[in-house]
Amino acid sequence: MSVSQGAHDPASAEEEAAIAGTGLLPRIAGRFGKTLFSLFVTLFGLLLVTFAIARLVPLDPALAVVGPRATQAQYEAARKEMGLDQPIPVQFVNYLSDVVRGDFGRSNLTSRPVIDDVRDAFPATLELATLATLLGVLLGVPAGVVSAVNQGRWPDHVLRVVGLLGYSMPVFWLGLIALLIFYGQLGWVGGPGQLDVSYELSYELDVTAYTGSILIDSALSGAWDVFANALTHIALPVFVLGYFSLAYISRMTRSFMLEQLGQEYVTAARVKGVPEGRVIWVHALGNAMVPLITVIALSYAALLEGSVLTETVFAWPGLGLYITQALFAADLNAVLGGTVVIGVAFIVLNLLSDLLYTVVDPRAR
């Protein structure tokens, strides 16, 4: 690092070796180790916060179990059984070990283990967020490229308006308006829920739950009528969520592309006579894709979260709807379990994008 005069400074020699030599893998592994460490610290923090929230609640969980007519002895026994008589740090350690084993307690609302409820609800959320992200990428990236190439002209202005509206619109309101127009007025799509009521029976009979995703399962089971009906129901929430993804991804694509198009290698390629289309879509976009990967992962994570409101509007039986319903039933186990699962997905996606960045971009290693 510094200006070390000694020829045999072991520390600097090691550092130099690390910089000059060693393969790609050790460096990625080193970064992976750091990432893993920060993953654990963040997860620990997440659990600390959810634990603190559980302690903040003015409800006494033991009293909730035994009811108001229990004797003092019954109450004490329940407290002891739930581990509430132990010091707070011990309770936290118990909570950690429960969560690590996938035990989030029992939901009062469904009287099932929270982890089972979450496992049933998560695929529906994932299905929605994945399709919306696909839509956002497939439309947003080309839109961003076109607007960067036409900077200051009308395609650019159109995109700016689309982006600003996306940042300013409540997602649940757009969902309601979309329902009003495309379901209520035009009748082009299915209403709230995953299926028409008339298809629910054939879903029970014909479809095997392989993955929990309604589109994949009905296709795998060959129940194409159910598939078609599910498609009309998922279309609207996907378009609504996809719009927000598109607004974000296209804005970011535009700014990354503008940066790339100003680089000398672009001029060099043009001077060499490379066709303009190839310069834009292969050379420049190829380089812009590197930071875009992070943006796409972030928007995917944001959609997992944004699904809370969208699922409420579309009565979509995912994790978001589960959490909100649990909220109103004062079902804290379910709320915190769902929070932890979404939080973990969020954190993992964030770190994954960080890691992917290193793999794709040699300069970041």
Add this chain to the structure above:
Amino acid sequence: MSDMTHSERSGGLKAWLTSDTPASRFQARAINIWFAWRDLLRNPLAVIGIVIIAALILMAVFAPLIATDPPNRQDLAARLLAPGVDGHLLGTDELGRDIWSRIVYGSRVTLQVVALVALTAPIFGLVVGTVAGTLGGWTDRVLMRITDIFLAFPRLILALAFVAALGPGIVNAIFAIALTAWPPYARVARAETLTVRRADYIAAARLQGAGTLRIITGHIMPMCLSSVIIRVTLDMAGIILTAAGLGFLGLGAQPPLAEWGAMISTGRQYLLSHWWVATMPGLAILIVSLGFNLLGDSLRDVLDPRGGQK
């Protein structure tokens, strides 16, 4: 002093604000703000944003004069009237309350949320960021790790969980939003602190005997302000949307308080038959957060040419 009298003689306030030889620190600052303001007014989008926000503030302050009805007066004979019928500008809701008046009074709730969050979260973030940046070492590492943890959380979900624990209500919703909104400010403030903490003027202040507290509050925090202010303006739209989302879920303002998100939520039941009940408050949210986004975007261009998405 002779400068002051000279400029005052030749044109009063305007000349004082455009003088290229400021006579005091106060005048120098005023000149800076004046030029930024002029740059801002040259951008039509910024003007639209300023007009929208000014309209929101006027609406909140003069709500009783602008509203045509008391916000909670029910008239069951006039339920779900369409916009324009019987002098109800935007129609009435399921209890016959005038939607326009409720939106006007709802601006008070929105402004209250925005003001409280804008006063608490950035200040907390500013303190955390400047302290971490100035002290360095372990303090820095611990504080920034905590910041990163909060930053890695999904904001709406965390706010939901907090509200679930604290109980629904507008005050708890504001608290939950503020609790999830401070980390970006801490990051910004720390970054700014790191660039100035080794500056000569800090060393000079220290040699004059200034304590750490005085250095942070008097010499470092002011340097972080402009970055934080830009960030606050850009965040306002997100805060309004989060508050509306909590209201929509029934976790924010409680009935009968007129709050835009909660109004959409009740309008939802009448969506297909009476579209205006849910549509109108949503338009209000859209316009206001658009105003903050337009202003924030332009403010960034004026005050911080580096950070723009140009």
